[in-house]
Amino acid sequence: MNETSKRSEPPQDDLDAYVGLAARAAEERARERGWSTVRSLPPGAIITMEYLSGRINLAVEDGEVVRCWKG
Structure with missing residues (x-):
């Protein structure tokens, strides 16, 4: 995989883990x-x-993440 294709892929991350965190x-x-x-x-x-x-x-909302999505 070259450097350009690495940048085109979003990070592998658990988006649900952001919900409830302070912004x-x-x-x-x-x-x-x-x-x-x-x-x-x-x-x-x-x-x-x-x-x-x-x-x-x-x-x-009110300084807290209530939803998270990529793109």
Whole structure:
């Protein structure tokens, strides 16, 4: 596997483990685990739906992650 294909694969991570974490802790954890883009959003935010490999999305309510998904 070359360096480019390594970057195109999202990190192998348990997304459910982010739920319940404080937003800042979840963002730091995601970056440490290799996510290239970490996006924190309020629940129900209107966002573009393009899939970006290497991006993790965190729905944050009252400073806590309530949902997490990749892309």
